[in-house]
Amino acid sequence: MLRALGFDGRLSRRTGRWAGFSQATAALVVAVPVGLIAGRFTWHLYARSLGVAEVEHVPVAELAALAIALVVFAITVASLVIRRLTRRWPASDLRVE
Numbered sequence: 001m002l003r004a005l006g007f008d009g010r011l012s013r014r015t016g017r018w019a020g021f022s023q024a025t026a027a028l029v030v031a032v033p034v035g036l037i038a039g040r041f042t043w044h045l046y047a048r049s050l051g052v053a054e055v056e057h058v059p060v061a062e063l064a065a066l067a068i069a070l071v072v073f074a075i076t077v078a079s080l081v082i083r084r085l086t087r088r089w090p091a092s093d094l095r096v097e
Helices: 009-050 060-086 090-094
Strands: none
Touching (some): 009 060
């Protein structure tokens, strides 16, 4: 569909990579804080019920590495998908049967 709007192959691939990057980043911005808050709250409840210390450790380096890996993976998948889609002709998609 991007070709029908005037995008060439290079611009389509660039747009696809940006879409993958922005979706992965938005997911990280929401999921990581929500996951940390929910995990910390759940651990406090569970630790209190067991009567153990409520010490938690947030592995910042591992979280950062995982976030970078997720963004790279999302960009790679978006690139593969958009590469496949740019090989199609817009006329075949827009043809009315």
